[in-house]
Amino acid sequence: MPTFSNPVLSGSHPDPSIWRVGEDFYLVTSSFAFHPGIPVLHSRDLVDWRPLGHVVDRPSQVSLTGLDVSDGLWAATIRHHEGTFYVVVALARGRRGGTTYLFTASDPAGPWSDPVVLDAEGIDPSLFFDDDGRCWFTACRDAAEPEVTGPGELWMRELDLSTLELTGPTHALWYGAMRGAWVEAPHLYKRDGVYHLIGAEGGTEHHHAVTAARADAVTGPYTTDPRSPLLTHRHRGAAEPIHNVGHVDLVDTPAGETWAVALGTRPVDGTHTLGREVFLVPVEWTRRGPVFAPDTGRVSLSERLPAGTAEVPPARQGPVRDDFTGPSLGPEWYGLRGPADDLVAPAPEAGGLIIRLSPEPLTSTGTQAFVVRRQRHLRMRAAAPVRLGTAVPGQEAGLVVFQNHRQHATLALTVDADGTRQAVLTAVEAGTATRLAVVPVTDDEVVLAVEGDESDYTFHAGDSTLGSIERPFFSTERAGGFVGVHLGLYGVGDAQEGAGVAHVRWFEYEPRPTG
């Protein structure tokens, strides 16, 4: 039987939401404080996903300034109805829901509208279009009487599609099946006249689980599906390769199957660095509701292909080099909290990327001269030839291994007070920087490289090895938050007259086989 490998989206792609229009599947994920925000991906087979665009690509849509890396845009839902795509998302501040936004587009590749602010509290908003054309908004929030119901509440209001306002009464739908932790991630589906409310419980970590309730009317009353949890790996041991499974969205294929996209992690010795990734899980609808992974009851690294798909392209092997020849950076590159195009941009006449050094340090909550892409493989090498335009003490540019603004490492070219060029390896933990190694360099341009594997990240400048940082240093377990490791380029320094520029001819990312 032909199979595919899970995850179908490796690296930090949390909280997947999926929709199909005809033969085309569209998927969005959380993007937190990264910019552009809310990636939209496209697939024809559910396995091979290509970036299509971003919902948030202009600072006028949403301000992310000042936000912690793991706040920002959380858990968007994508839906399509009568020619319009809808995305709803919560903007989190201080790890809590702040503002709920609704965006629309006629083409999921964009442009997406400026947002409409919905009068909604909480997080994990979703939309359900009923057969009668009415649209229902659901989300989760703190329960009014947590000692009675448990801490979280899934709630609903109607969305008026002509005004894009929530209207009518608020319906409290459900407090979860297990009630030990917040119920969240609600999505509503209708099957054979029954409304199925699927949620997540246990938190996004080890106890994450998919639970469900059902009702005969859209506004309830909802009764708990007694089979809950319907999908979880909370009961699996340390040898289980996939953990933290939950937060699903379901889609029907043209061939008549149902599949779920779920988030999960692949920890190594109890810590994960690649973030929450997207796993594809077969679903069978029964009289009792959806059965996830009917053959095994769990998410697998190797899964049978969806019906109607004979084969999928093999995963790309070998290094991928970005020569920065395009007019702008490709969709795999992200800045923080706003566009960094005036600071980091391809410069074809200079043959590569120009980084204008910025006084904004990587530890700030502003927009730095900084571009990164997801680390998508545990074993990998990233490398870039970097040249610092001037030799001014205090200026630096180079590679960054970025977990968040308070937890990262840099391998930078800089000069000391005597003007001696050097490469410096620095680790920043909980916002405090420690200089780990310094080597002198002689060439103007130095290839800076980092190799990662199960044990550590090892840093090289030209032929010199500066040292290693243990992999768990960059893990979510150590750093907290909701994101995985990103790799990229940055430059810091006060702009001097005509100076303060670094030049990078290319950036190479090479996945390496896991033995």
Ligand code: 6LW
């Ligand atoms: C997301 C929520 C969650 O909104 O983490 O714990 C939040 N689960 O469903 C951010 O990814």
